[in-house]
Amino acid sequence: MDPNTQKEQFSNAFVHAVAAAAGYATAEPGVDDDSIDWQIAATGGQGTTRSPRLELQLKCRTDLPIVDHKIRLPLKVKNFNDLVADNVMVPRILVLVMVPPKVSDWLKLDHKSLLLRNCAYWVSLRGRALSENEETETVGVPRKQRFDVAALSAMMNRIGDKGLP
C-alpha cells in the first residue's frame, strides 16, 4: 500500500476511535472537498445530525520539528485558507496524528489493550489572516492540545453553547 494512503487510513481509525469513545458519530462530508475530511456530530434518534457539530481536516506525519512546544506542520495554502475562514456555520479544526517512522510500531495489541501510536493533536486556525504564500503555510500545533476524549467532549460542549472549539 502507498505509504500516504496507509497514514491516511491509520489517522482515520484514530479519529473514529476517539469520537466513538466520546460518544459522537463521524461522517464523511457530503461535498467534494479536499479541506474537510470528517464531520463529528452528536446524533438525533434517526441518525440525523443535531448540533453541536465539528468539522476537521486530518493530517498524518512522522517526523516534524518542534519549536516552543509546537509541532511545525507545513500545510497547502488552499487547505490553510479553508481552515482560517470565520464565516462558517460549523467550526473547523485541524487534527494532526503523529506516527512512528516504522510502520510496524504504529499498532500494538495484546489481551489487555490496543495501543495506537503516537498521538493526535488539534488546533483551530479560525480567524487567522489568509496566507499569501505561493505553496505552503507552516502552522504550529501545540503539543498540549491532545485530541483525546476529554478534549473532544469539551470542544463539543463549547460549540453546543454557541462558542468556538
Add this chain to the structure above:
Amino acid sequence: MRIDLRDRELLAALAPLEVAAYLRSRGWHEHTAPSQDSASFTYGDDYEVSLPLSTELRDFPHRMSDALKTLEIVENRDQLEIFADLKASAADVVRVRLVDTDARDGSLPLQRAAEVISCSFDMMFAAACAAVDPKYYFASRKPQLAADYMRNVRMGQTERGSFVVTILSHVTPALLGSAVSGGEDIPAPFERKVTQCLSGALAALNESAKVAVATGDISPFEASVAHGVSANLCDAIAGMSCADGTERDVEVSLAWARVRPSKEGPLLRYRVGRDIVPVLREVARVFKSRAPQEDFEVRGPVFRVVRDPPSASDGEVTIAGFVDGAPRSIWVHLEGSNYLLAADALMNKRLVSVTGVLRKEGRRYRLYGPKSFQVLPPEED
C-alpha cells in the same frame, strides 16, 4: 441504490428562501428564532435541519448537503429527486401532457416533439402578452414585458406518463404575510400574473368551447378575451393537439410555486378534448381578422380619393393593398397635404406607403392614425 449529490456548484445554487419554503410546505417548523447566519427547522422530535441563510458562508454547500442528507432520510427518496423538487419550489410548473397513443411508451416522434415544444412556447407567450394587455390577437410585435418574461421561462426534464413537457416559470418568493392573506391588496408579480392568466384563459376556453359546440355560436369566446384567450392561445393549443392531421386530447396542468402559494388550490388541470380543436381553429381565424394590427404598413396604388364637402382640407383615400397576403381595399383618412399627395399619386399612377393601426370594420379595412405617408419613387413601381 440512492444517489448522493456531491457537486459543490449544484449545492451552492440552492437558494435559502426556496429551501425554507420547501421545508415549511412539508410540515417542518422553524423552532428557534433564526440567527443572522442560520435558521433551525425541526420535523417531529427526531429531525433537524440547520439552514444556512447566506450564500456567502464558506460552508454553504456543506450545510445544504447536510440538509439534503436529512431530507433523504425523512422522505425516503433520492437526493437528486429532492434536489429537483427544491429547485422547482421556486417556479410555477406548467405541464403539457399529450394523451396520445403515439406517446404511450414515453417517447414521441422527434418532429412531433419539436412541434409540441414550439406550441408550448407559443402558449406561454400568448399568456404573457395577455397578462400585459388582453387582445384578440398578438401580431408580430409583442409587448416588451412579455418578451422579457419569456427569456426566464425554462423547460424542465420531460416526464413519463404519455409524454409530458414541463415548463418552469420562476416566481419571486412571497415573504411571510404577503402571500396568502395580502394577495388581494398587493398585486402579484408579473410572472405570477402570467400563470394566473394562463389558468384563467384555459378555464374560459373550456367553458366557451362547451357552449360553442352545443350552440354553434362562437360569441361566448368574445367575453373570454378579457380572461386571456387570444387567437395565439387557440392556435397554440390546436397545434399541440394535432398530429398527422388527427386531433388528440391535450391536458395542461398548473402547479403553483411553493415559495408563493396561491388561493386557487395547489394544482389545476384542464383537458382540451380533440372535439373542440376545430372550434379553437375557427376562433383563432375570426379573432385574427378582427384584431387591429398595429404598425401595419399599407403599400399600393391609390384608386379613390374623396373630400366631403369638396372644399374640406382632409379626405378619404382608398388604397389597393394586401392584408395577410390577400388583396384588400384599405380606407384611410388623410389630412390636407398628404391628401393632396395621394390625389397626385392617383393621377400619376404612383404607389404610396402609409403606416397605422389596421382594423377590420364589417367587410372593409380601415387604417387609423396614419403616419409616414409617402409617395414611392417611380423605380419602386
